[in-house]
Amino acid sequence: MIRYSLKRLLSLIVSLAVASxxxxxxxxxxPGDPASFMLGINAQPDTVAALRAELGLDQSxxxxxxxxxxxxxxxxxxxxxxxxxxxxxxxxDRLWVSLPLALYALTLSTLIAFPAGIYAAARRGKGxxxxxxxxxxxxxxxxxxxxxxxxxxxxxxxxxxFNAGGFVGWDSGLWTGLHSxxxxxxxxxxxxxxxxxxxxxxxxxDILGEDFMRTARAKGLSKRQALWRHGVRNxxxxxxxxxxxxxxxxxxxxxxxxxVFYLPGLGRLVFQAISxxxxxxxxxxxxxxxFSVIMVNFLVDLAYAAVDPRLxxxx
Amino acid sequence: MxxxxxxxxxxxxxxxxxxxxxxxxxxxxxxxxxxxxLDPTSAAAGAIDSVLYSNVFEGLTRFMGDGAVVPGxxxxxEISDDGLTYTFSLHSGVTFxxxxxxxAEDVKFSLDRARAEDSTNAQKAxxxxxxxxxxxxxxxxxxxxxxxxxxxxxxxxxxxxxxVAPESIDDIKTNPIGTGAFKFANWVQGDxxxxxxxxxxxxxxxxxxSANFKFISDPxxxxxxxxxxxxDAFISFPAPENIPQFEADPRFQVLVGSTEGETILSTNNMxxxxxxxxxxxxxxxxxxxxxIVDGAMFGYGTPIGSHFAPHNPAYVDLTANSAYDxxxxxxxxxxxxxxxxxxxxxxxxxxSYARRGGEIIAAQLAEVGIKAEIINVEWxxxxxxxxxxxxxxxxxxxxTEPMDIGIYARPxxxxxxxxxxxxxxxxxxxxTTDPGKRIEMMQEAQKIIADDYVNGYLFxxxxxxxxxxxxxxxxxxxxxxxxxxxxxxWAE
Numbered sequence: 001m002i003r004y005s006l007k008r009l010l011s012l013i014v015s016l017a018v019a020s021x022x023x024x025x026x027x028x029x030x031p032g033d034p035a036s037f038m039l040g041i042n043a044q045p046d047t048v049a050a051l052r053a054e055l056g057l058d059q060s061x062x063x064x065x066x067x068x069x070x071x072x073x074x075x076x077x078x079x080x081x082x083x084x085x086x087x088x089x090x091x092x093d094r095l096w097v098s099l100p101l102a103l104y105a106l107t108l109s110t111l112i113a114f115p116a117g118i119y120a121a122a123r124r125g126k127g128x129x130x131x132x133x134x135x136x137x138x139x140x141x142x143x144x145x146x147x148x149x150x151x152x153x154x155x156x157x158x159x160x161x162f163n164a165g166g167f168v169g170w171d172s173g174l175w176t177g178l179h180s181x182x183x184x185x186x187x188x189x190x191x192x193x194x195x196x197x198x199x200x201x202x203x204x205x206d207i208l209g210e211d212f213m214r215t216a217r218a219k220g221l222s223k224r225q226a227l228w229r230h231g232v233r234n235x236x237x238x239x240x241x242x243x244x245x246x247x248x249x250x251x252x253x254x255x256x257x258x259x260v261f262y263l264p265g266l267g268r269l270v271f272q273a274i275s276x277x278x279x280x281x282x283x284x285x286x287x288x289x290x291f292s293v294i295m296v297n298f299l300v301d302l303a304y305a306a307v308d309p310r311l312x313x314x315x
Numbered sequence: 316m317x318x319x320x321x322x323x324x325x326x327x328x329x330x331x332x333x334x335x336x337x338x339x340x341x342x343x344x345x346x347x348x349x350x351x352x353l354d355p356t357s358a359a360a361g362a363i364d365s366v367l368y369s370n371v372f373e374g375l376t377r378f379m380g381d382g383a384v385v386p387g388x389x390x391x392x393e394i395s396d397d398g399l400t401y402t403f404s405l406h407s408g409v410t411f412x413x414x415x416x417x418x419a420e421d422v423k424f425s426l427d428r429a430r431a432e433d434s435t436n437a438q439k440a441x442x443x444x445x446x447x448x449x450x451x452x453x454x455x456x457x458x459x460x461x462x463x464x465x466x467x468x469x470x471x472x473x474x475x476x477x478x479v480a481p482e483s484i485d486d487i488k489t490n491p492i493g494t495g496a497f498k499f500a501n502w503v504q505g506d507x508x509x510x511x512x513x514x515x516x517x518x519x520x521x522x523x524x525s526a527n528f529k530f531i532s533d534p535x536x537x538x539x540x541x542x543x544x545x546x547d548a549f550i551s552f553p554a555p556e557n558i559p560q561f562e563a564d565p566r567f568q569v570l571v572g573s574t575e576g577e578t579i580l581s582t583n584n585m586x587x588x589x590x591x592x593x594x595x596x597x598x599x600x601x602x603x604x605x606x607i608v609d610g611a612m613f614g615y616g617t618p619i620g621s622h623f624a625p626h627n628p629a630y631v632d633l634t635a636n637s638a639y640d641x642x643x644x645x646x647x648x649x650x651x652x653x654x655x656x657x658x659x660x661x662x663x664x665x666x667s668y669a670r671r672g673g674e675i676i677a678a679q680l681a682e683v684g685i686k687a688e689i690i691n692v693e694w695x696x697x698x699x700x701x702x703x704x705x706x707x708x709x710x711x712x713x714x715t716e717p718m719d720i721g722i723y724a725r726p727x728x729x730x731x732x733x734x735x736x737x738x739x740x741x742x743x744x745x746x747t748t749d750p751g752k753r754i755e756m757m758q759e760a761q762k763i764i765a766d767d768y769v770n771g772y773l774f775x776x777x778x779x780x781x782x783x784x785x786x787x788x789x790x791x792x793x794x795x796x797x798x799x800x801x802x803x804x805w806a807e
Contacts, residue, residue, distance in 0.1 A: 032695025038351060039437040040359025041702060041729075042716055051357075051435040082351035083504060084488040090504060149535060156543040164543035165536050166529065167506060262531045262540070264505030272505070276351060277695040 004305055012298045019290045020072070023283055024065050032277040033057070034081040055081050068283065077284040082276045087284045090269060097167055098258075098266040101181050101188070102250035106243065108189035109196055116193070117200025117239075122227055124205060132197065139194025148187035148260045155183060165261040184261045188254055192246050199242050203235035210234075248293060339805035341525040342786065344798055345537065345546040347553050349505065349530035352488035355474040356429060359437035361715065361796035364474035365550065366508055366528050368797035371412075372477035372493035375403055375422065376468050382626070382717075382794035384472045388417065388494060398463030398748050405454050409517040411480050412498040419456040423448045425478045426458065438475040438716075444745075465748040469718065474795060496521040496801045506530070510800075522788075522804035541567070541781055548782035548789060550798050553667070555613040561781045572778040572791035573626045576713035577619060578668055580676060580771030583707055585731040588657055595768035597647035598709075599637035601683040602676060606639075608774050611671035615777035621761040622720050625775050626792070629757040633765040637772065644683040656684025659708030663689060664697045668776060669711040676711070676771075702729045713776045717795060720757070721745075723764050732769045 035051040036043070052058050056067075071078050077087035120132040156164040162183050170177045207213060208231060216226040255267035262268075266285060273281035348362040355363045355372055369377060377387035386392075389403040409417040428434060430442035444467070447459040460467065470476060483492035491499045496518065497510040508528040512521050529546060531537045534554035540546050541561070552558065561567040580602065588594045604618035617625050620633030648654060663673040670691065677687045687709060692700065701707040714722070724741035726733035737760065744756045765772070778793040788803040 030695075031699045032693070033699065034695075036698045036703065037695050038358045038360070039435070041698070041712075041714075042440065042719075042722075043359065043437045044439050046432075047435055047437065047439050050433045053433075054435060084352050085504070093504065149539075152536075152539045152543070156545075157539060160543065163545045164539040165531065166540075166545065169503065259533045260536050262506075262529070262533070262536050264503060268505055272349070275693055275695065278351075 034277040078280045082278045094266040094269045104185040105188035109193035112193035113196035117197040120201045121204035136194040145256045151183045203238045207231045207234045343527045343546045345529040345549045353491040354487045357435040364796045368474045369799045370497040371495045374477045376472040378794045380790040401458045418453040419450040422456045424481045441470040552779045552781045570780040570791045574776045574778045574793040575717040576715040576776030578713040578773045581710045581730045593651040597644040599768045600640045601644040603639040610675045616774040619772045621765040623761045629754040631758045636765045658686040661687040662710040
């Protein structure tokens with residue numbers, strides 16, 4: 001087990017090193033220079049050179065890569081070229097919006113998808129199933145920013161229940177904070193819920209054809225009892241996998257929703273940083289996301305191995 | 316408590332809180348772009364000035380809403396007879412927001428910093444003529460120029476020339492300390508900047524006790540935020556198509572003003588076939604300016620015929636020089652040996668004047684046989700390929716710096732116009748201080764570049780702002796990018 005863990009750890013380190021190389025050099029290929037961007041079209045060439053020197057951009061790409069990586073190892077993500085504040089601090093600030101928003105959206109999407117998916121599977125081929133499937137088809141097809149605009153039109157402009165956008169900050173209380181994240185969370189959740197409901201339904205339908213379901217029915221369980229006791233629990237495995245994927249998407253993929261609701265989240269930070277060629281911010285955010293995904297995989301590998309001894313000997 | 320009643324209770328609590336907050340001595344102002352940092356003296360980003368100019372930072376002179384240059388921190392000045400020495404008398408009793416005194420030493424520090432070798436001032440050229448700044452006494456500072464400069468007091472009014480203090484310069488990018496009627500309070504990056512009234516302001520104190528700047532880049536979100544009354548004013552409203560809706564709504568007022576932005580179809584004067592003046596002239600006659608203003612800007616904008624702002628007293632209307640005449644354009648092309656037309660590129664940066672205007676121009680050029688391939692670029696890409704690399708045929712840009720006709724005297728500037736006569740005229744203009752003479756020379760300059768068809772001159776960008784009906788004292792025009800809140804208040 002220790003040997004296996006060490007092997008996994010080694011492959012984790014190699015993956016991170018390769019990822020850091022790819023991220024850094026792919027992003028640095030983008031045309032554009034943060035110093036020219038900052039100084040605009042009236043700047044004199046010597047001014048741009050002075051700013052490049054001040055930002056450390058006059059060093060070679062390789063030297064900057066080494067500096068960036070060695071900084072990350074020490075927990076220092078460097079300083080943003082444009083904002084001139086530590087990148088780690090900026091990311092932490094934005095996570096306070098993006099993380100709760102992602103969790104909120106995920107909770108909503110699960111709350112919608114589970115009952116809908118189970119209901120549809122239980123009524124396979126009947127009117128209820130058709131209705132749910134039709135609705136999810138729509139949910140998958142309609143982009144989330146359109147939902148967002150509709151929600152703003154109805155609940156912010158007409159009914160005035162919510163602000164049209166912005167985040168009030170957690171200082172003003174948990175409820176007020178959640179309230180200002182509600183419309184964005186719903187618009188993020190609806191398309192995700194549609195996907196999740198379809199996965200839930202098809203996973204359940206697969207399970208319903210399994211031998212153990214027939215056995216359960218043969219033992220005398222009603223259709224509903226068998227569905228809940230044996231079906232749903234087994235269908236959870238593919239569903240949880242999808243939820244995991246959706247979470248990382250929601251964390252960084254909410255760029256458009258963050259624009260529509262002008263939320264100071266991680267997606268908006270990346271968006272602004274890309275247009276200003278504040279590449280160190282982009283690289284650090286991407287690296288952080290890669291790190292979290294690789295880390296989760298590593299832990300899952302260890303968990304599998306702990307459960308299933310065959311995996312240990314195979315590697 | 317049911318969910319519905321919970322929501323209702325919460326929203327009424329919010330409404331109460333909102334009602335209390337708008338006790339009409341604070342304002343929430345929105346704009347599209349967030350400042351990258353808060354030092355107006357080391358970046359070109361207009362967003363920095365939009366938040367801080369005149370509110371937090373002040374210079375020796377300053378712009379007023381009508382474009383006039385008036386005394387700022389300098390109460391008065393004397394100009395020597397040879398035009399080389401400016402002796403500024405500073406207001407007394409001026410303090411920075413950290414309590415330190417603003418005196419001649421700070422002025423010397425600020426000007427020397429801006430013109431230093433390692434300066435990162437985006438408009439370093441404004442300070443190029445200064446050869447010495449010396450402190451006469453704490454209230455008096457003497458600036459010596461290498462040659463007379465008729466623009467000097469105008470230059471000192473720019474946001475890039477504001478007075479900063481050596482004590483606070485290290486943190487200026489995140490904690491700006493100025494002398495203005497508002498002091499910086501807080502910045503939630505990606506979200507908002509808060510200003511609070513400076514109660515020990517040397518001049519007329521601000522009416523508002525606080526101001527919040529919010530950053531909403533998406534045009535649809537801007538519209539929604541305004542309609543939901545989440546914000547009190549939106550400066551440079553990004554969706555001109557929504558303006559009529561605000562005009563019809565008694566809750567709002569629309570401010571339509573002018574900017575310093577000459578929007579031009581920049582032309583690479585060194586790239587064939589644009590090195591032939593007949594081809595550039597053909598392009599100029601192929602463009603229907605009013606159609607672009609109507610189609611891309613929903614009617615807001617003034618057609619121009621040269622690189623000069625129509626509201627400037629020295630403006631000459633030269634639009635007839637490049638009147639819309641496709642037949643003439645075709646015959647000019649034939650004359651230049653291009654009867655079959657030609658292909659070129661049209662680089663379009665993100666603003667809607669460029670993207671929407673570009674589509675229309677490409678269609679108009681196609682009418683006379685010029686195939687312009689549209690290439691959409693981000694600003695960073697535009698700066699790299701078009702501006703620095705000069706690898707383009709045509710591009711659309713609004714040049715927003717005030718009084719920037721001088722760029723035509725720089726042959727290395729991206730559109731690469733090289734005319735010795737024009738360059739001499741500009742050198743002469745800089746050295747001239749007599750106002751009448753200066754106007755004559757500026758008119759001459761407009762005519763030269765119009766006759767040379769250096770670029771396709773399109774229209775002067777309009778400043779469109781939307782505010783709640785009760786807001787008064789906002790600038791209508793934008794002589795510089797600023798949101799001067801010092802005299803803004805709410806109507807009773």
